[in-house]
Amino acid sequence: MPCTRNTFKNSALNNIVFAGIAFSAVGYAEYVLTILNIYFPVEYPETYTSQMSSRVSDALLVGAIVGQLALGIISDRVGREIGLVITTVLTIVGTVLCAGAYGYRNSANGMFWALVVYRGIVGVGIGGEYPCATTNASEATEERNYNKRGLYVCLVSNVTFVLGGIVCMLAQLILFKIFGIGSMEPIWRISFGLGVIPMLTVFYFRLKMFNSRKYTEEAIRKGPPYLLVLKEYATRLVGTCGSWFVYDFVAFSNGIFGGTLVKQLIHADAIESVIFQATYYTVILALFGIPGAVLGAFTIDHLGRKMQQIIGFVGSAIFAIVIGAAYPQVKSSVGAFITLYGIFNFFGNFGAGSALGLIPAEIYPTAVRATCYGISAAVGKAGGAIGTQVFRPIMNSFGGEDSINGPRAVFIISGGLSLLGAIITWFFIPEFKRISLDKEDERFRTLLRQRGFPMERIGVSKKQVNAMEEELTCTEKMP
Numbered sequence: 141m142p143c144t145r146n147t148f149k150n151s152a153l154n155n156i157v158f159a160g161i162a163f164s165a166v167g168y169a170e171y172v173l174t175i176l177n178i179y180f181p182v183e184y185p186e187t188y189t190s191q192m193s194s195r196v197s198d199a200l201l202v203g204a205i206v207g208q209l210a211l212g213i214i215s216d217r218v219g220r221e222i223g224l225v226i227t228t229v230l231t232i233v234g235t236v237l238c239a240g241a242y243g244y245r246n247s248a249n250g251m252f253w254a255l256v257v258y259r260g261i262v263g264v265g266i267g268g269e270y271p272c273a274t275t276n277a278s279e280a281t282e283e284r285n286y287n288k289r290g291l292y293v294c295l296v297s298n299v300t301f302v303l304g305g306i307v308c309m310l311a312q313l314i315l316f317k318i319f320g321i322g323s324m325e326p327i328w329r330i331s332f333g334l335g336v337i338p339m340l341t342v343f344y345f346r347l348k349m350f351n352s353r354k355y356t357e358e359a360i361r362k363g364p365p366y367l368l369v370l371k372e373y374a375t376r377l378v379g380t381c382g383s384w385f386v387y388d389f390v391a392f393s394n395g396i397f398g399g400t401l402v403k404q405l406i407h408a409d410a411i412e413s414v415i416f417q418a419t420y421y422t423v424i425l426a427l428f429g430i431p432g433a434v435l436g437a438f439t440i441d442h443l444g445r446k447m448q449q450i451i452g453f454v455g456s457a458i459f460a461i462v463i464g465a466a467y468p469q470v471k472s473s474v475g476a477f478i479t480l481y482g483i484f485n486f487f488g489n490f491g492a493g494s495a496l497g498l499i500p501a502e503i504y505p506t507a508v509r510a511t512c513y514g515i516s517a518a519v520g521k522a523g524g525a526i527g528t529q530v531f532r533p534i535m536n537s538f539g540g541e542d543s544i545n546g547p548r549a550v551f552i553i554s555g556g557l558s559l560l561g562a563i564i565t566w567f568f569i570p571e572f573k574r575i576s577l578d579k580e581d582e583r584f585r586t587l588l589r590q591r592g593f594p595m596e597r598i599g600v601s602k603k604q605v606n607a608m609e610e611e612l613t614c615t616e617k618m619p
Contacts, residue, residue: 152280155352156340159273160296162224163288165231165338166266167304169427172335174305175312176328178418183324187248190532199256201392201525203263204270206516211268212514215275216507217361221509223272224346231265231339234258239333240506267521270497271514273297278501279352279509279577288572290445290498292513293438297497302426302433302489304338309423316419321412353519357599358506358581365593372587377512379479379568380500381447385521386561390456390554392483392524393531421478428482429489429568437493444573445495445502450562457558459484464551468544496520502572506583507598535610 164263173196180188207227215223237258243250277296281289315327338444351359370377402421440448463470470477504512534553535546589595 144568152283153354154345155280155349156277156284156292156296158345158349159277160300161338161342162228162269162273163297164261164304164307165335166269166585167301168308168335168338169200169231169235169262169266170301171184171305171308172312172331173200175309175419175422175425176331176360177414179312179316179324180424182321182415183328184248184252187252192249192252192533195256196252196259197528198525199259200266200476200527201521203260203523204267204521205263205266207264208514208518208521210264210270210514212510212512212517215268215272215510215514216359216364219359220272220276220279220351220355220510221346221349223268224276224349225264227268227272228343228346229265231262231338232266232343234261234263234265235332235336235339236532238262239329239336240474241332262335267517270517271510274497274501275510275513276310276352276355278498279354279506282354282541283352286576288441289502290440290573291437293498293501294433294440294494298494299430299433299437301495306423306426306430308335309419309426313416313419313423313429315561316416316576318609325554354506354577354581355599359599360507360597362597364508364511364592366508366511368511368591368593373504373512375568376503376570377515379564380496380503380512380516381407381519382568383453383492384496384516384565385523385574386557386564387453387488387496388520388522388524389527390460390557390561391488391493393527394554402474421474424478425482425485428485429493432486433493440494440498441483441573444571446565446569446571449491449495449499449565449569452487452489452493452495453558453562453565455487455491456484457555457562459487460551460555460558464548464555467548467551471544471547499569499572502577503570503580505580506577507581507584547607 177193177197180193209231211227213221214226226299238255241251241258243252243254274293274297278293279287281292284292308331312327315330319326400416401427436448438451443451459480463477463484470480500513500516501509531550532541534550535541535543537574538545538549540546584593585598588598
């Protein structure tokens with residue numbers, strides 16, 4: 141049977157497609173606790189305290205920070221394909237462990253501590269997807285059509301991320317209808333386990349994949365000039381790190397505890413009815429993110445990354461402040477709360493949700509792109525971890541989640557932080573729409589020459605790359 145020739149261009153398309161599948165798994169993993177934070181207190185009322193809830197939630201964020209930093213460096217120094225294989229394996233292993241988590245002598249407390257560890261492993265894996273998969277997809281667009289890089293990258297990152305979260309919550313809603321309140325354990329175990337499917341789908345491909353052509357040409361695998369990079373790109377790092385910190389602080393705190401807030405608005409006698417309605421309305425809230433993400437993907441190459449992120453932050457700020465200011469009226473109507481909170485989510489996904497994953501994949505040179513991306517994403521996840529820790533204390537200091545002023549304070553603070561995100565974006569992030577990645581690489585090469593950096597350390601020549609392209613053939617043959 142004849143072999144099929146593989147080219148960089150075909151590999152580029154595969155890199156883009158499978159990045160999208162992987163990011164659906166990232167969205168699934170990050171959303172899975174949104175509804176389980178409603179279920180766990182019912183199944184384990186004495187064990188799943190607010191402190192344990194924070195530990196389980198933050199384990200993923202802490203792991204993600206480690207993965208973003210470590211695998212960002214690995215992706216630049218060793219190769220995109222090596223980084224992606226590592227992230228895939230960690231995510232698969234951690235997800236399977238979560239689904240089968242047990243405590244010593246069937247202890248519920250031990251089981252949740254096991255989940256803390258296993259969710260940390262998942263976090264390292266999905267954290268690595270940010271710098272590895274997104275930068276790889278961004279570089280792959282150079283071989284397709286860089287004028288539509290915003291569309292491609294947003295579709296395979298933010299849109300699939302949101303869809304993964306929606307699929308997760310819909311699956312949990314169906315599982316709840318099947319098993320009911322008397323059998324909550326199968327719900328959460330199956331919920332965790334289903335998250336392994338997307339990563340199993342991409343695993344084989346990633347074992348066979350190639351580095352992007354752009355990376356092959358520009359990689360610095362020995363002695364990257366990190367101090368020079370920090371000095372030269374300090375302003376941009378302030379922009380990507382600062383805006384991502386603000387966005388994740390607001391988005392994660394509201395996302396993790398959104399179901400808890402919704403639950404407070406439901407008035408029903410039967411606990412099963414309360415839980416089902418809370419799950420249903422939480423899914424509805426998340427659905428508002430889909431049009432925001434899709435519209436954001438199709439407008440970002442026209443509006444520009446910077447302007448779209450500012451619009452998203454300002455829109456989120458306006459609706460967060462409106463919800464906070466009118467909370468007594470909003471609380472009396474589930475429909476009003478869902479609508480206003482949903483529009484708040486819409487602007488988050490339309491603006492920063494779309495742009496933040498794209499901007500650091502463009503404005504840094506290829507040689508250190510994944511490293512700078514990883515730093516930006518890690519600072520963002522640190523914002524998410526801090527947000528989940530201070531969210532409840534803020535509410536409690538103003539009267540608690542059952543009061544008027546507790547949720548009101550959280551929304552108003554979220555609005556203020558969103559405005560801060562718009563300000564950071566305006567002053568520290570450059571516009572980069574419809575610009576080839578070659579432009580920044582050429583500027584970086586010029587800077588390295590001026591500083592006396594040994595240029596022979598950079599990649600391989602384009603002539604060699606073309607030769608490699610001609611030599612790439614399939615390795616699987618008939619026995």
